[in-house]
Amino acid sequence: MNFTWSDAAYFWPEAIMALTFIACVLTDLVTRGRRHGVTLSVLIAGTVVSLAMTVIKAPEASHYVFGQMVVIDPFAHFFRYVFLFVTLVTAVFSYSSREIMGKDRENQGEYYSFLAVMCFGMMVMAEANDLLMLALSIELVSITSYIMAGYARFSLRSTEASLKYVLWGAMSSGVMLYGASILYGLTGATGFSAIREGLLAGSGSELALLVGMLFVLAGIGYKISAVPFHFWTPDVYEGAPTPVTALFSAGPKAAGFALLIRFFYTSLVQTDGTGGVTLLEGIQWPWLLAIMSAVTMTWGNLAALRQTNVKRMLAYSSIAHVGYLLMGFVLLTQAGLQAILFYLLIYAIMNLGAFLVVIALNNRLHSEHMDDYAGLGYREPILAGAMTIFLFSLTGLPPTAGFVAKFYLFAALVDSQLWWLALLGVLNSVISLYYYMSIARSMYFTPATETGGLGLSRAHVALVVILAVPTLVLGLYWSPVKALADSSLAFLLGG
Protein backbone atom coordinates (compact mmCIF):
# COMPACT_ATOMS: atom_id res chain seq x y z
CA MET A 1 0.00 0.00 0.00
CA ASN A 2 1.90 3.00 -1.28
CA PHE A 3 1.13 6.62 -1.07
CA THR A 4 2.29 8.87 -3.84
CA TRP A 5 1.68 12.53 -4.41
CA SER A 6 0.41 11.84 -7.89
CA ASP A 7 -2.45 9.93 -6.23
CA ALA A 8 -3.34 12.97 -4.21
CA ALA A 9 -3.74 15.05 -7.36
CA TYR A 10 -6.98 13.22 -8.13
CA PHE A 11 -8.26 13.91 -4.64
CA TRP A 12 -8.29 17.71 -4.74
CA PRO A 13 -12.01 18.39 -4.30
CA GLU A 14 -12.19 16.11 -1.25
CA ALA A 15 -8.96 17.48 0.19
CA ILE A 16 -10.33 21.00 -0.12
CA MET A 17 -13.52 20.05 1.72
CA ALA A 18 -11.44 18.52 4.52
CA LEU A 19 -9.38 21.71 4.72
CA THR A 20 -12.58 23.74 4.70
CA PHE A 21 -13.70 21.80 7.76
CA ILE A 22 -10.53 22.73 9.62
CA ALA A 23 -10.77 26.32 8.40
CA CYS A 24 -14.38 26.54 9.66
CA VAL A 25 -13.40 25.25 13.11
CA LEU A 26 -10.51 27.70 13.31
CA THR A 27 -12.61 30.61 12.09
CA ASP A 28 -15.23 29.84 14.69
CA LEU A 29 -12.50 29.74 17.33
CA VAL A 30 -10.93 33.03 16.24
CA THR A 31 -14.26 34.84 16.06
CA ARG A 32 -15.26 33.25 19.41
CA GLY A 33 -18.41 31.83 17.90
CA ARG A 34 -19.97 35.25 17.48
CA ARG A 35 -19.56 36.03 13.79
CA HIS A 36 -21.38 33.16 12.11
CA GLY A 37 -21.47 34.99 8.80
CA VAL A 38 -17.69 34.70 8.60
CA THR A 39 -17.76 30.94 9.17
CA LEU A 40 -20.51 30.62 6.58
CA SER A 41 -18.39 32.59 4.07
CA VAL A 42 -15.44 30.26 4.72
CA LEU A 43 -17.66 27.25 4.07
CA ILE A 44 -19.13 28.72 0.91
CA ALA A 45 -15.69 29.77 -0.36
CA GLY A 46 -14.34 26.27 0.29
CA THR A 47 -17.29 24.61 -1.44
CA VAL A 48 -16.98 26.89 -4.46
CA VAL A 49 -13.23 26.23 -4.77
CA SER A 50 -13.91 22.51 -4.45
CA LEU A 51 -16.57 22.81 -7.15
CA ALA A 52 -14.11 24.64 -9.38
CA MET A 53 -11.52 21.89 -8.86
CA THR A 54 -14.20 19.31 -9.66
CA VAL A 55 -14.91 21.04 -12.95
CA ILE A 56 -11.23 21.41 -13.84
CA LYS A 57 -10.08 17.95 -12.81
CA ALA A 58 -12.71 15.83 -14.53
CA PRO A 59 -11.39 12.24 -14.64
CA GLU A 60 -11.64 10.49 -18.01
CA ALA A 61 -10.90 7.02 -16.72
CA SER A 62 -10.89 5.15 -13.41
CA HIS A 63 -7.99 6.08 -11.18
CA TYR A 64 -7.34 3.79 -8.25
CA VAL A 65 -5.60 5.80 -5.59
CA PHE A 66 -4.32 5.31 -2.03
CA GLY A 67 -3.57 1.64 -2.50
CA GLN A 68 -6.89 0.92 -4.26
CA MET A 69 -8.83 2.16 -1.26
CA VAL A 70 -10.49 4.88 -3.28
CA VAL A 71 -11.38 5.08 -6.92
CA ILE A 72 -11.85 8.35 -8.76
CA ASP A 73 -13.92 7.80 -11.88
CA PRO A 74 -16.63 9.64 -13.83
CA PHE A 75 -19.24 7.97 -11.62
CA ALA A 76 -17.75 9.46 -8.45
CA HIS A 77 -17.28 12.69 -10.34
CA PHE A 78 -20.99 12.97 -11.08
CA PHE A 79 -21.79 12.54 -7.40
CA ARG A 80 -19.26 15.24 -6.46
CA TYR A 81 -21.47 17.72 -8.30
CA VAL A 82 -24.56 16.48 -6.47
CA PHE A 83 -22.97 16.68 -3.01
CA LEU A 84 -21.32 20.05 -3.51
CA PHE A 85 -24.59 21.45 -4.83
CA VAL A 86 -26.54 20.06 -1.87
CA THR A 87 -23.98 21.40 0.61
CA LEU A 88 -23.99 24.83 -0.96
CA VAL A 89 -27.77 25.15 -0.96
CA THR A 90 -28.08 23.79 2.60
CA ALA A 91 -25.41 26.19 3.85
CA VAL A 92 -27.16 29.19 2.34
CA PHE A 93 -30.60 28.36 3.60
CA SER A 94 -29.44 27.29 7.03
CA TYR A 95 -28.27 30.84 7.55
CA SER A 96 -31.78 32.17 7.07
CA SER A 97 -33.47 29.47 9.14
CA ARG A 98 -34.93 30.32 12.52
CA GLU A 99 -34.29 26.80 13.80
CA ILE A 100 -30.56 27.01 13.15
CA MET A 101 -29.90 30.70 13.67
CA GLY A 102 -32.54 31.43 16.33
CA LYS A 103 -31.70 33.41 19.47
CA ASP A 104 -31.03 30.62 21.95
CA ARG A 105 -28.68 28.62 19.76
CA GLU A 106 -25.03 29.06 20.48
CA ASN A 107 -22.20 27.59 18.42
CA GLN A 108 -23.71 28.07 14.98
CA GLY A 109 -20.19 28.10 13.61
CA GLU A 110 -19.90 24.40 14.46
CA TYR A 111 -22.89 23.71 12.30
CA TYR A 112 -21.02 24.87 9.20
CA SER A 113 -17.97 22.80 10.05
CA PHE A 114 -20.21 19.74 10.24
CA LEU A 115 -21.65 20.57 6.85
CA ALA A 116 -18.14 20.62 5.39
CA VAL A 117 -17.12 17.31 6.95
CA MET A 118 -20.38 15.70 5.90
CA CYS A 119 -19.81 16.77 2.30
CA PHE A 120 -16.34 15.24 2.49
CA GLY A 121 -17.78 12.01 3.88
CA MET A 122 -20.42 11.78 1.16
CA MET A 123 -17.85 12.33 -1.57
CA VAL A 124 -15.72 9.51 -0.18
CA MET A 125 -18.79 7.26 0.03
CA ALA A 126 -19.22 7.58 -3.72
CA GLU A 127 -15.53 6.71 -4.21
CA ALA A 128 -15.06 3.88 -1.74
CA ASN A 129 -13.53 0.77 -3.26
CA ASP A 130 -12.77 -1.20 -0.12
CA LEU A 131 -14.81 -2.48 2.81
CA LEU A 132 -12.69 -0.36 5.14
CA MET A 133 -13.41 2.78 3.14
CA LEU A 134 -17.09 1.81 2.95
CA ALA A 135 -17.30 1.52 6.73
CA LEU A 136 -15.27 4.65 7.45
CA SER A 137 -17.12 6.90 5.02
CA ILE A 138 -20.53 5.70 6.19
CA GLU A 139 -19.49 6.29 9.80
CA LEU A 140 -18.15 9.74 9.00
CA VAL A 141 -21.47 10.74 7.46
CA SER A 142 -23.50 8.98 10.17
CA ILE A 143 -21.75 10.41 13.20
CA THR A 144 -22.01 13.89 11.71
CA SER A 145 -25.69 13.25 11.03
CA TYR A 146 -26.34 12.29 14.67
CA ILE A 147 -24.89 15.57 15.86
CA MET A 148 -26.73 17.62 13.26
CA ALA A 149 -30.07 15.93 13.98
CA GLY A 150 -29.73 16.99 17.62
CA TYR A 151 -28.39 20.39 16.73
CA ALA A 152 -31.32 22.29 18.25
CA ARG A 153 -30.41 20.89 21.63
CA PHE A 154 -32.95 22.93 23.55
CA SER A 155 -35.73 21.29 21.63
CA LEU A 156 -36.93 18.00 23.09
CA ARG A 157 -37.98 16.82 19.65
CA SER A 158 -34.56 17.43 18.19
CA THR A 159 -32.65 15.62 20.96
CA GLU A 160 -35.10 12.76 20.84
CA ALA A 161 -34.64 12.44 17.08
CA SER A 162 -30.91 12.48 17.63
CA LEU A 163 -31.00 9.72 20.26
CA LYS A 164 -33.18 7.48 18.11
CA TYR A 165 -30.89 8.10 15.18
CA VAL A 166 -27.70 7.30 17.07
CA LEU A 167 -29.10 4.14 18.67
CA TRP A 168 -30.46 2.58 15.50
CA GLY A 169 -27.63 3.99 13.41
CA ALA A 170 -24.95 2.49 15.64
CA MET A 171 -26.76 -0.82 15.62
CA SER A 172 -27.05 -0.86 11.85
CA SER A 173 -23.39 -0.03 11.44
CA GLY A 174 -22.59 -2.89 13.84
CA VAL A 175 -24.61 -5.23 11.63
CA MET A 176 -22.90 -3.88 8.54
CA LEU A 177 -19.42 -4.35 10.02
CA TYR A 178 -20.29 -7.90 11.00
CA GLY A 179 -21.31 -8.51 7.40
CA ALA A 180 -18.01 -7.04 6.28
CA SER A 181 -16.12 -9.34 8.63
CA ILE A 182 -17.97 -12.36 7.20
CA LEU A 183 -17.11 -11.29 3.65
CA TYR A 184 -13.50 -10.86 4.69
CA GLY A 185 -13.57 -14.32 6.21
CA LEU A 186 -15.00 -15.81 3.01
CA THR A 187 -12.70 -14.15 0.54
CA GLY A 188 -9.67 -13.04 2.55
CA ALA A 189 -9.90 -9.60 1.00
CA THR A 190 -11.45 -6.25 1.74
CA GLY A 191 -11.16 -4.62 -1.69
CA PHE A 192 -14.37 -4.78 -3.73
CA SER A 193 -12.80 -6.30 -6.83
CA ALA A 194 -10.69 -8.68 -4.73
CA ILE A 195 -13.90 -9.84 -3.06
CA ARG A 196 -15.32 -10.65 -6.48
CA GLU A 197 -12.23 -12.64 -7.38
CA GLY A 198 -12.44 -14.49 -4.07
CA LEU A 199 -16.08 -15.31 -4.69
CA LEU A 200 -15.36 -16.43 -8.25
CA ALA A 201 -12.77 -18.80 -6.87
CA GLY A 202 -15.71 -20.35 -5.06
CA SER A 203 -14.75 -20.02 -1.45
CA GLY A 204 -17.05 -20.56 1.47
CA SER A 205 -20.64 -21.58 1.82
CA GLU A 206 -23.59 -20.01 0.06
CA LEU A 207 -25.35 -19.36 3.38
CA ALA A 208 -22.43 -17.44 4.86
CA LEU A 209 -22.21 -15.38 1.69
CA LEU A 210 -25.92 -14.59 1.82
CA VAL A 211 -25.70 -13.53 5.47
CA GLY A 212 -22.62 -11.40 4.86
CA MET A 213 -24.10 -9.67 1.83
CA LEU A 214 -27.47 -9.11 3.49
CA PHE A 215 -25.80 -7.58 6.55
CA VAL A 216 -23.76 -5.17 4.45
CA LEU A 217 -26.87 -4.32 2.43
CA ALA A 218 -28.78 -3.70 5.67
CA GLY A 219 -26.19 -1.09 6.62
CA ILE A 220 -26.52 0.67 3.26
CA GLY A 221 -30.30 0.16 3.26
CA TYR A 222 -30.43 1.97 6.59
CA LYS A 223 -28.63 4.95 5.08
CA ILE A 224 -31.00 5.17 2.12
CA SER A 225 -33.99 4.28 4.38
CA ALA A 226 -35.35 1.40 2.34
CA VAL A 227 -38.04 -0.76 3.95
CA PRO A 228 -37.47 -2.68 6.28
CA PHE A 229 -34.64 -0.43 7.49
CA HIS A 230 -36.68 2.75 7.28
CA PHE A 231 -38.28 2.91 10.76
CA TRP A 232 -36.06 5.75 11.99
CA THR A 233 -36.79 8.05 9.04
CA PRO A 234 -40.13 9.70 9.99
CA ASP A 235 -39.09 10.46 13.57
CA VAL A 236 -35.64 11.75 12.70
CA TYR A 237 -36.85 13.80 9.76
CA GLU A 238 -39.62 15.37 11.81
CA GLY A 239 -37.51 16.06 14.89
CA ALA A 240 -34.35 17.39 13.26
CA PRO A 241 -34.16 21.09 12.35
CA THR A 242 -35.70 21.51 8.87
CA PRO A 243 -32.47 22.49 7.02
CA VAL A 244 -30.86 19.34 8.41
CA THR A 245 -33.84 17.26 7.29
CA ALA A 246 -33.51 18.73 3.81
CA LEU A 247 -29.83 17.80 3.77
CA PHE A 248 -30.53 14.24 5.01
CA SER A 249 -33.17 13.64 2.40
CA ALA A 250 -30.96 14.70 -0.50
CA GLY A 251 -27.29 14.16 0.42
CA PRO A 252 -26.66 10.97 2.41
CA LYS A 253 -29.39 9.23 0.45
CA ALA A 254 -27.64 9.90 -2.86
CA ALA A 255 -24.36 8.85 -1.28
CA GLY A 256 -25.96 5.62 -0.08
CA PHE A 257 -27.15 4.88 -3.60
CA ALA A 258 -23.71 5.60 -5.02
CA LEU A 259 -22.18 3.17 -2.56
CA LEU A 260 -24.88 0.56 -3.19
CA ILE A 261 -24.33 0.70 -6.95
CA ARG A 262 -20.56 0.55 -6.71
CA PHE A 263 -20.46 -2.20 -4.09
CA PHE A 264 -22.95 -4.36 -5.95
CA TYR A 265 -21.32 -3.85 -9.31
CA THR A 266 -17.73 -4.26 -8.32
CA SER A 267 -18.10 -7.17 -5.95
CA LEU A 268 -21.08 -9.16 -7.25
CA VAL A 269 -21.58 -8.52 -10.92
CA GLN A 270 -19.72 -9.90 -13.89
CA THR A 271 -19.75 -7.94 -17.09
CA ASP A 272 -19.71 -10.15 -20.16
CA GLY A 273 -17.96 -7.72 -22.48
CA THR A 274 -21.04 -6.91 -24.57
CA GLY A 275 -22.49 -4.54 -22.01
CA GLY A 276 -24.80 -7.16 -20.51
CA VAL A 277 -24.37 -8.21 -16.92
CA THR A 278 -24.74 -11.46 -15.05
CA LEU A 279 -24.88 -11.90 -11.32
CA LEU A 280 -22.18 -13.84 -9.67
CA GLU A 281 -23.99 -16.19 -7.36
CA GLY A 282 -27.14 -18.25 -7.42
CA ILE A 283 -29.01 -15.91 -5.08
CA GLN A 284 -32.07 -14.26 -6.60
CA TRP A 285 -30.96 -10.65 -6.13
CA PRO A 286 -33.39 -9.16 -8.68
CA TRP A 287 -36.37 -10.65 -6.89
CA LEU A 288 -35.11 -9.55 -3.50
CA LEU A 289 -34.57 -6.00 -4.75
CA ALA A 290 -37.85 -5.90 -6.69
CA ILE A 291 -39.82 -6.85 -3.59
CA MET A 292 -37.86 -4.38 -1.49
CA SER A 293 -38.58 -1.65 -4.03
CA ALA A 294 -42.29 -2.49 -4.25
CA VAL A 295 -42.76 -2.59 -0.48
CA THR A 296 -40.70 0.56 0.08
CA MET A 297 -42.66 2.75 -2.32
CA THR A 298 -46.07 1.39 -1.34
CA TRP A 299 -45.42 1.70 2.37
CA GLY A 300 -43.96 5.20 2.03
CA ASN A 301 -46.90 6.45 0.00
CA LEU A 302 -49.61 4.86 2.12
CA ALA A 303 -48.09 6.20 5.33
CA ALA A 304 -47.74 9.67 3.80
CA LEU A 305 -51.47 9.73 3.02
CA ARG A 306 -52.57 10.29 6.59
CA GLN A 307 -49.97 12.89 7.61
CA THR A 308 -50.97 16.44 8.40
CA ASN A 309 -47.48 17.65 9.30
CA VAL A 310 -45.83 18.67 6.05
CA LYS A 311 -42.34 17.81 7.27
CA ARG A 312 -43.36 14.32 8.31
CA MET A 313 -45.23 13.88 5.05
CA LEU A 314 -42.09 14.78 3.10
CA ALA A 315 -40.19 12.24 5.22
CA TYR A 316 -42.57 9.46 4.15
CA SER A 317 -42.51 10.73 0.60
CA SER A 318 -38.73 10.46 0.63
CA ILE A 319 -39.10 6.77 1.56
CA ALA A 320 -41.46 6.37 -1.40
CA HIS A 321 -38.88 7.96 -3.67
CA VAL A 322 -36.28 5.46 -2.48
CA GLY A 323 -38.71 2.80 -3.68
CA TYR A 324 -38.87 4.42 -7.13
CA LEU A 325 -35.08 4.66 -7.23
CA LEU A 326 -34.68 1.01 -6.32
CA MET A 327 -36.86 0.15 -9.32
CA GLY A 328 -34.02 1.27 -11.54
CA PHE A 329 -31.64 -0.91 -9.57
CA VAL A 330 -33.65 -4.12 -9.77
CA LEU A 331 -32.45 -5.45 -13.09
CA LEU A 332 -29.00 -3.93 -12.93
CA THR A 333 -29.26 -2.75 -16.49
CA GLN A 334 -27.30 0.20 -17.73
CA ALA A 335 -30.46 2.13 -18.63
CA GLY A 336 -31.80 1.61 -15.11
CA LEU A 337 -28.65 2.90 -13.45
CA GLN A 338 -28.50 5.91 -15.74
CA ALA A 339 -32.08 6.66 -14.78
CA ILE A 340 -31.17 6.39 -11.08
CA LEU A 341 -28.34 8.91 -11.41
CA PHE A 342 -30.52 11.36 -13.30
CA TYR A 343 -33.35 10.89 -10.80
CA LEU A 344 -31.03 11.47 -7.82
CA LEU A 345 -29.93 14.82 -9.22
CA ILE A 346 -33.47 15.96 -10.05
CA TYR A 347 -34.72 14.67 -6.70
CA ALA A 348 -32.05 16.69 -4.89
CA ILE A 349 -33.20 19.88 -6.64
CA MET A 350 -36.94 19.45 -6.18
CA ASN A 351 -36.80 18.07 -2.67
CA LEU A 352 -34.44 20.80 -1.45
CA GLY A 353 -36.85 23.27 -3.04
CA ALA A 354 -39.86 21.87 -1.20
CA PHE A 355 -37.99 21.87 2.12
CA LEU A 356 -36.78 25.40 1.50
CA VAL A 357 -40.40 26.54 1.28
CA VAL A 358 -41.15 24.68 4.54
CA ILE A 359 -38.20 26.47 6.19
CA ALA A 360 -39.32 29.85 4.91
CA LEU A 361 -42.82 29.29 6.25
CA ASN A 362 -41.56 27.89 9.54
CA ASN A 363 -39.58 31.10 10.10
CA ARG A 364 -42.84 33.06 10.18
CA LEU A 365 -45.59 30.59 11.06
CA HIS A 366 -43.55 28.53 13.59
CA SER A 367 -45.41 25.49 12.38
CA GLU A 368 -45.32 22.84 9.68
CA HIS A 369 -48.94 21.89 10.03
CA MET A 370 -50.89 21.74 6.81
CA ASP A 371 -53.80 23.76 8.20
CA ASP A 372 -51.46 26.67 8.82
CA TYR A 373 -50.65 26.75 5.11
CA ALA A 374 -54.23 27.79 4.34
CA GLY A 375 -54.61 30.66 1.92
CA LEU A 376 -50.88 31.01 1.31
CA GLY A 377 -51.52 31.04 -2.42
CA TYR A 378 -52.87 34.56 -1.96
CA ARG A 379 -50.67 35.74 0.88
CA GLU A 380 -47.36 34.60 -0.64
CA PRO A 381 -48.05 33.98 -4.34
CA ILE A 382 -44.43 33.44 -5.45
CA LEU A 383 -43.62 31.01 -2.65
CA ALA A 384 -46.85 29.06 -3.08
CA GLY A 385 -46.36 28.96 -6.85
CA ALA A 386 -42.85 27.56 -6.44
CA MET A 387 -44.11 25.02 -3.89
CA THR A 388 -46.74 23.89 -6.38
CA ILE A 389 -44.04 23.38 -9.00
CA PHE A 390 -41.98 21.29 -6.56
CA LEU A 391 -45.02 19.22 -5.60
CA PHE A 392 -45.92 18.61 -9.25
CA SER A 393 -42.35 17.56 -9.85
CA LEU A 394 -42.29 15.23 -6.83
CA THR A 395 -45.49 13.61 -8.10
CA GLY A 396 -43.97 13.29 -11.55
CA LEU A 397 -46.36 15.39 -13.60
CA PRO A 398 -45.32 17.04 -16.86
CA PRO A 399 -43.88 19.54 -17.71
CA THR A 400 -41.60 19.29 -14.67
CA ALA A 401 -38.20 17.62 -14.25
CA GLY A 402 -39.74 15.01 -11.96
CA PHE A 403 -41.78 13.69 -14.87
CA VAL A 404 -38.75 13.23 -17.12
CA ALA A 405 -36.77 11.55 -14.34
CA LYS A 406 -39.59 9.17 -13.51
CA PHE A 407 -40.21 8.49 -17.20
CA TYR A 408 -36.66 7.19 -17.64
CA LEU A 409 -37.05 4.92 -14.61
CA PHE A 410 -40.28 3.42 -15.95
CA ALA A 411 -38.83 3.15 -19.44
CA ALA A 412 -35.92 1.11 -18.09
CA LEU A 413 -38.36 -1.23 -16.35
CA VAL A 414 -40.55 -1.64 -19.42
CA ASP A 415 -37.44 -2.34 -21.50
CA SER A 416 -36.66 -5.21 -19.18
CA GLN A 417 -40.29 -6.38 -19.28
CA LEU A 418 -40.85 -6.02 -15.57
CA TRP A 419 -44.44 -4.96 -16.08
CA TRP A 420 -45.83 -5.58 -12.61
CA LEU A 421 -43.29 -3.33 -10.93
CA ALA A 422 -43.77 -0.56 -13.51
CA LEU A 423 -47.53 -0.77 -13.00
CA LEU A 424 -47.11 -0.61 -9.23
CA GLY A 425 -44.87 2.42 -9.67
CA VAL A 426 -47.55 4.19 -11.71
CA LEU A 427 -50.23 3.32 -9.15
CA ASN A 428 -48.01 4.67 -6.40
CA SER A 429 -47.52 7.92 -8.30
CA VAL A 430 -51.29 8.28 -8.43
CA ILE A 431 -51.52 7.76 -4.66
CA SER A 432 -48.78 10.33 -4.12
CA LEU A 433 -50.72 12.83 -6.22
CA TYR A 434 -53.40 12.84 -3.53
CA TYR A 435 -51.23 13.85 -0.61
CA TYR A 436 -48.99 16.22 -2.54
CA MET A 437 -52.01 18.00 -3.90
CA SER A 438 -53.61 18.24 -0.47
CA ILE A 439 -50.84 20.72 0.36
CA ALA A 440 -51.62 22.68 -2.80
CA ARG A 441 -55.34 22.50 -1.99
CA SER A 442 -54.68 23.90 1.45
CA MET A 443 -52.64 26.74 -0.03
CA TYR A 444 -55.13 27.73 -2.72
CA PHE A 445 -58.63 26.56 -1.79
CA THR A 446 -58.80 26.89 1.98
CA PRO A 447 -59.58 30.44 3.10
CA ALA A 448 -56.85 32.04 5.18
CA THR A 449 -57.51 33.07 8.76
CA GLU A 450 -55.23 36.07 8.36
CA THR A 451 -54.46 38.26 5.38
CA GLY A 452 -51.40 40.07 4.12
CA GLY A 453 -47.94 38.84 3.25
CA LEU A 454 -45.65 37.06 5.70
CA GLY A 455 -42.81 39.52 5.26
CA LEU A 456 -40.32 36.93 4.07
CA SER A 457 -36.84 38.04 3.20
CA ARG A 458 -36.27 38.71 -0.50
CA ALA A 459 -33.14 36.53 -0.51
CA HIS A 460 -35.12 33.57 0.72
CA VAL A 461 -37.79 33.97 -1.94
CA ALA A 462 -35.07 34.43 -4.57
CA LEU A 463 -33.41 31.17 -3.51
CA VAL A 464 -36.71 29.33 -3.80
CA VAL A 465 -37.16 30.71 -7.31
CA ILE A 466 -33.58 29.73 -8.21
CA LEU A 467 -34.47 26.12 -7.37
CA ALA A 468 -37.90 26.29 -9.03
CA VAL A 469 -36.46 27.41 -12.37
CA PRO A 470 -34.33 24.28 -13.03
CA THR A 471 -37.23 22.11 -11.87
CA LEU A 472 -39.25 23.56 -14.73
CA VAL A 473 -36.47 24.02 -17.28
CA LEU A 474 -35.11 20.49 -16.88
CA GLY A 475 -38.62 19.24 -17.55
CA LEU A 476 -38.47 20.77 -21.01
CA TYR A 477 -34.80 20.56 -21.92
CA TRP A 478 -32.89 17.88 -20.08
CA SER A 479 -30.54 16.31 -22.61
CA PRO A 480 -27.22 17.86 -21.39
CA VAL A 481 -27.85 16.72 -17.80
CA LYS A 482 -28.99 13.30 -18.93
CA ALA A 483 -25.90 13.00 -21.11
CA LEU A 484 -23.72 13.83 -18.11
CA ALA A 485 -25.43 11.14 -16.03
CA ASP A 486 -25.13 8.61 -18.87
CA SER A 487 -21.47 9.24 -19.55
CA SER A 488 -20.61 8.95 -15.86
CA LEU A 489 -21.61 5.29 -15.92
CA ALA A 490 -19.01 4.39 -18.52
CA PHE A 491 -17.00 2.44 -15.93
CA LEU A 492 -19.58 -0.33 -16.11
CA LEU A 493 -18.86 -1.03 -19.74
CA GLY A 494 -15.17 -1.33 -19.01
CA GLY A 495 -15.97 -4.08 -16.50
Added chain:
Amino acid sequence: MPDLTTLHVHLGHYLTLSAILFFIGVSGVVFRRNAIIMFMSIELMLTAVNLTFLAVSRQLGDHQGHVFVLFALAVAAAEAGVGLAILVEIFKRRGSIDVDDFRKLME
Protein backbone atom coordinates in the same frame (compact mmCIF):
# COMPACT_ATOMS: atom_id res chain seq x y z
CA MET B 1 -10.64 -32.81 34.20
CA PRO B 2 -9.61 -32.38 30.56
CA ASP B 3 -5.97 -32.11 29.71
CA LEU B 4 -5.46 -28.44 28.86
CA THR B 5 -2.32 -29.05 26.85
CA THR B 6 -4.21 -30.93 24.16
CA LEU B 7 -7.04 -28.39 23.99
CA HIS B 8 -6.78 -26.44 20.76
CA VAL B 9 -8.70 -23.35 19.87
CA HIS B 10 -9.55 -23.27 16.19
CA LEU B 11 -10.90 -20.61 13.88
CA GLY B 12 -14.32 -22.20 14.26
CA HIS B 13 -14.32 -21.59 17.99
CA TYR B 14 -13.53 -17.93 17.53
CA LEU B 15 -16.22 -17.53 14.91
CA THR B 16 -18.80 -19.29 17.07
CA LEU B 17 -17.93 -17.11 20.05
CA SER B 18 -18.16 -13.99 17.96
CA ALA B 19 -21.53 -15.07 16.51
CA ILE B 20 -22.82 -15.64 20.05
CA LEU B 21 -21.52 -12.25 21.19
CA PHE B 22 -23.10 -10.60 18.17
CA PHE B 23 -26.52 -12.06 18.82
CA ILE B 24 -26.36 -11.20 22.53
CA GLY B 25 -25.62 -7.66 21.39
CA VAL B 26 -28.47 -7.55 18.89
CA SER B 27 -30.98 -8.91 21.38
CA GLY B 28 -29.75 -6.39 23.92
CA VAL B 29 -30.52 -3.52 21.57
CA VAL B 30 -33.86 -4.98 20.58
CA PHE B 31 -35.18 -6.04 24.00
CA ARG B 32 -33.68 -3.66 26.55
CA ARG B 33 -35.19 -0.20 26.98
CA ASN B 34 -32.46 1.54 28.93
CA ALA B 35 -30.46 3.64 26.48
CA ILE B 36 -27.13 2.99 28.24
CA ILE B 37 -27.67 -0.77 28.17
CA MET B 38 -28.50 -0.42 24.49
CA PHE B 39 -25.19 1.36 23.88
CA MET B 40 -23.38 -1.36 25.79
CA SER B 41 -25.04 -3.98 23.62
CA ILE B 42 -23.91 -2.13 20.51
CA GLU B 43 -20.35 -2.20 21.84
CA LEU B 44 -20.76 -5.94 22.29
CA MET B 45 -21.74 -6.25 18.63
CA LEU B 46 -18.64 -4.32 17.62
CA THR B 47 -16.51 -6.57 19.81
CA ALA B 48 -17.90 -9.54 17.92
CA VAL B 49 -16.93 -7.84 14.66
CA ASN B 50 -13.41 -7.24 15.88
CA LEU B 51 -13.03 -10.81 17.07
CA THR B 52 -14.08 -12.15 13.67
CA PHE B 53 -11.67 -9.87 11.87
CA LEU B 54 -8.78 -10.80 14.12
CA ALA B 55 -9.45 -14.52 14.00
CA VAL B 56 -9.73 -14.57 10.21
CA SER B 57 -6.77 -12.27 9.86
CA ARG B 58 -4.61 -14.55 11.96
CA GLN B 59 -5.80 -17.64 10.11
CA LEU B 60 -4.96 -16.11 6.73
CA GLY B 61 -1.76 -14.45 7.88
CA ASP B 62 -3.08 -11.21 6.40
CA HIS B 63 -2.73 -7.73 7.88
CA GLN B 64 -5.88 -6.20 6.42
CA GLY B 65 -8.05 -7.49 9.23
CA HIS B 66 -5.80 -6.02 11.92
CA VAL B 67 -5.92 -2.64 10.22
CA PHE B 68 -9.68 -2.86 9.99
CA VAL B 69 -9.95 -3.58 13.71
CA LEU B 70 -7.86 -0.53 14.61
CA PHE B 71 -10.16 1.68 12.57
CA ALA B 72 -13.28 -0.02 13.89
CA LEU B 73 -12.15 0.63 17.48
CA ALA B 74 -11.61 4.32 16.78
CA VAL B 75 -14.97 4.64 15.06
CA ALA B 76 -16.74 2.81 17.90
CA ALA B 77 -15.19 5.20 20.40
CA ALA B 78 -16.31 8.22 18.41
CA GLU B 79 -19.80 6.80 18.08
CA ALA B 80 -20.05 6.07 21.80
CA GLY B 81 -18.76 9.57 22.57
CA VAL B 82 -21.43 11.24 20.45
CA GLY B 83 -24.11 8.88 21.69
CA LEU B 84 -23.35 9.47 25.37
CA ALA B 85 -23.18 13.24 24.83
CA ILE B 86 -26.67 13.14 23.32
CA LEU B 87 -27.81 10.97 26.20
CA VAL B 88 -26.48 13.45 28.78
CA GLU B 89 -28.30 16.26 27.00
CA ILE B 90 -31.56 14.35 26.90
CA PHE B 91 -31.24 13.27 30.55
CA LYS B 92 -30.76 16.88 31.61
CA ARG B 93 -34.00 17.91 29.92
CA ARG B 94 -36.12 14.92 30.68
CA GLY B 95 -34.66 13.08 33.64
CA SER B 96 -35.04 9.69 32.02
CA ILE B 97 -33.07 7.50 29.66
CA ASP B 98 -35.78 4.93 29.05
CA VAL B 99 -36.36 4.91 25.30
CA ASP B 100 -40.04 4.11 25.79
CA ASP B 101 -40.43 7.57 27.32
CA PHE B 102 -39.33 9.17 24.08
CA ARG B 103 -42.59 9.27 22.23
CA LYS B 104 -42.97 12.94 21.47
CA LEU B 105 -42.37 12.31 17.80
CA MET B 106 -44.88 9.52 17.43
CA GLU B 107 -47.94 11.54 18.39
